[in-house]
Structure formats: C-alpha cells, structure tokens
C-alpha cells in the first residue's frame with residue numbers, strides 16, 4: 001500500500017505530466033471507484049472542460065485542483081495513474097480515463113479495485129469525510145513536537161497502532177512506522193505513558209527523517225508511468241528493519257524478529273528496541 005512518500009512521488013510526477021491539460025470527457029468503467037457524487041454521469045459531466053491546475057497531497061490522498069473543483073483520489077492498495085496517447089491500447093483494470101483535449105489521456109488503473117475518487121467544491125473537501133478528521137502532516141511546519149505529543153497523550157494503546165492512526169499523524173503506514181520506531185529505538189508495543197520525553201522526541205525526529213529520506217529517494221525517479229505500489233521497490237534497499245525478518249540488525253547484528261501488533265506484521269530488533 002502506498003504511504004506518504006509514494007503518494008508524494010506520484011503527486012510530483014503528476015505535476016510534471018498533467019498541468020494545464022483540459023478534460024474533454026471522462027469515461028468511468030467501474031462506478032464504485034466514484035464515491036462522490038454518487039452518480040457517474042454527474043461525475044463525468046462536472047469534470048468536462050475543466051483544467052488541471054495543480055496536484056496536491058493530504059495524507060495519502062491526492063488532491064487534484066481543477067478550476068472551481070477538487071478531485072480527491074486515494075490509491076489504496078494498487079491504484080496507479082498513467083499518461084498515454086489516446087490511441088494507445090487501454091490496459092486491463094483501467095477503470096477511469098480522463099480524455100484530454102490535446103489527444104492524451106490520464107488513466108487510472110487499479111487491479112484490486114479499492115481506490116476511491118471524490119469531487120468537491122474547493123475548500124469543501126476539508127470539512128467532510130474522508131479528509132475532515134485527518135491528523136498532522138508530518139513534513140509540514142505544523143508538525144511540531146508539541147503538537148505531536150498533544151495528539152498522543154491520554155492514548156492508552158500501543159505506540160505502533162497510534163502511529164498508524166491517520167487522525168494523529170497522516171501518511172505513515174506499516175513500512176514507515178516500523179522504520180521510524182527502529183530509528184528511534186522504541187519497541188512497537190510500548191505505550192505512550194511508558195515513553196520518556198526524550199524517547200518521544202527521538203520518535204518525532206525519526207518520523208520526519210524516515211519520511212523525508214523516502215521522499216528524497218522517490219523524488220528523483222520521475223517517469224511517464226507512475227505507480228504508487230511499484231515505486232516502493234526503489235526504497236526497499238534503504239529499509240533497515242521492515243521485511244528483514246531473520247536477518248542481522250545493521251546496528252548491532254542481532255537477528256531481527258517479526259511479530260504481530262494490532263493485527264499488522266511488525267519487524268523490530270529485540271536488542272535495539274527493548275520492551276520495557
């Protein structure tokens with residue numbers, strides 16, 4: 001599943017590919033991708049003759065800014081966008097096609113079919129689902145240590161599920177939570193009350209470093225076909241803990257373990273990340 005760095009990479013790539021392109025018409029092959037409005041004919045009609053001004057990101061959502069309209073898109077497991085000439089064959093599992101007036105298409109492909117799209121009037125998207133309860137953006141200046149701690153305190157669950165909770169901090173998924181906890185030397189099953197201020201500060205820094213490094217790695221990989229899932233492959237060589245079960249820890253040589261925390265497969269070093 002794409003996490004913040006992958007969605008950020010898709011966002012940057014789309015900004016290279018579709019800005020100032022005007023939609024002639026839209027084809028929807030799989031109506032359930034379209035969550036709002038609940039009528040695909042209306043969805044398509046609203047998008048006609050609109051021009052893509054900018055692509056932004058909120059958490060793991062892409063925000064396509066058009067003239068007087070905002071399209072929200074969540075890639076979920078395997079959603080991906082590609083830009084093609086309109087006479088190129090349409091690949092299987094392509095569910096939504098934005099046909100541009102310049103003879104190119106923006107195509108949305110999603111093998112698992114879990115992705116979603118919503119249309120809003122500008123600004124309205126922040127006031128209602130799915131964005132209205134989203135938490136802090138970890139790579140923006142609003143993500144201060146004080147704001148982070150404020151959101152965590154009084155929570156009694158383990159730290160890993162808290163970091164996955166998009167109402168606290170957005171954009172972290174299973175991979176980067178494991179990476180951030182490893183960098184901060186915190187066991188994924190610790191609770192917030194067990195953590196000292198110095199540990200929380202380390203965790204705060206680790207979240208920013210982990211995500212920024214991944215964004216920097218992905219940001220250099222602009223290409224014509226963007227793939228939220230596939231982009232992750234390029235970061236895998238940088239992962240220090242995730243997916244490394246039974247391999248030695250890079251820091252201390254101890255064998256990395258895999259457990260399940262809050263229903264999610266979790267990797268940690270039993271020596272670097274001691275349970276209290």
Ligand SMILES: [Zn+2]
Pocket residue numbers: 249250251252253254269270271272273
């Ligand atoms: Zn270790």
